[in-house]
Each structure stands twice: as C-alpha cells, then as structure tokens.
Amino acid sequence: MQGTAALSAPFAFLGSPRDPQLKSVYTDITLANVLVQRGFTAAVWNDGMADNSPLFRTISRYTNKALLTEIERAYDDGRLLLIGTSNLDAQIPVIWNIGAIARSGHPKVLDTVRRILLTSSTLSGAFSPVLFDATLDGQPFQELHVDGSAFAQVFLPVNVSLYRQSGWRDGSR
Structure with a gap:
C-alpha cells in the first residue's frame, strides 16, 4: 500500500x-493532526514544506502493541x-512486510512500523524524508x-511468495 492508504492499511x-x-483515521483527523506548515523559505532551506511530526504522533496513537x-x-x-516506500539513497522501491517485522521480536518493532506508516503516508517534497537505521553484515x-x-507509481508485488521464501519470513529484508 502507498500514500494515505498506508495509514489505513492496518485497520483494513x-x-x-x-x-x-x-473510520476515525478518515473522519477525526484534522490538519493539525498531520502537519505544521513551514514558511515559503522551507522550499529552499528545509527538506520538506511541512513538519510531519504531528502525523507521527497521530500514527503512534493508533498503532500500538495490540495492533x-x-x-x-x-x-x-x-x-x-505489504507497504511500499522508496529508498532515496539506493533510488529503489522497498516493500516492507509488516507481519514479518511484527513477528521479528526486534525491540524497535513498534517504532519501525510507525515510521514505515509515516513514510508511506506522506508526500515526497511536502514532508521530510524519514531516516531508518539498518544493519547489513554487522555494519x-x-x-x-x-x-x-x-x-514506483503502481504498487504491484510481482510474486509475493518469493518474499516469504527469500528471508522475509524471519523479518529480514
């Protein structure tokens, strides 16, 4: 899922x-629950036209351990x-398997899922990119x-079964 659909994806x-x-995600959230507008100079001096920290707080209210x-x-x-984001550094789409991440038992699972939802729910350029800490080969x-x-303009996981067979089952990517 991408865009605003990602915010509602866990519930659907x-x-x-x-x-x-x-229903609450689409009817109770106000602009103040999503962003803080920055001035026109943000286009030059900032990495996004708005601060999306209110959206992260909103996502955090809805996304908890029980979910x-x-x-x-x-x-x-x-x-x-499955929720899609784009890795700016590698310039590739990334598909996150939220169930595998939840199953991983990693201590940062809740924060990671919230950050994935934040990333996929916000518009590029309008909001700052989201930074993820990762480890590869111990580095x-x-x-x-x-x-x-x-x-990726369209979200089409070509063969979802490959994700399960290639390490996504254990929460790695």
Missing part, C-alpha cells in the same frame, strides 16, 4: 473489528500486509525513505 487488513479505527500482535497473528495465518548504516510513489 485486520477487518471489521477495526472499522472504528479505520501489531493482531497483524502478527494474521501473518502467522499466511496473510501479508550499521542509515537509509532515507519517502513515499513509495517516488520510484
């Missing part, structure tokens, strides 16, 4: 028991919640991500 994915949260536990159970039952590094439409 989990079905009708989460309809009140899904991740439900997503994890659905993943264990064979269902996939830490950072990646900047923006919404998935920066490098």
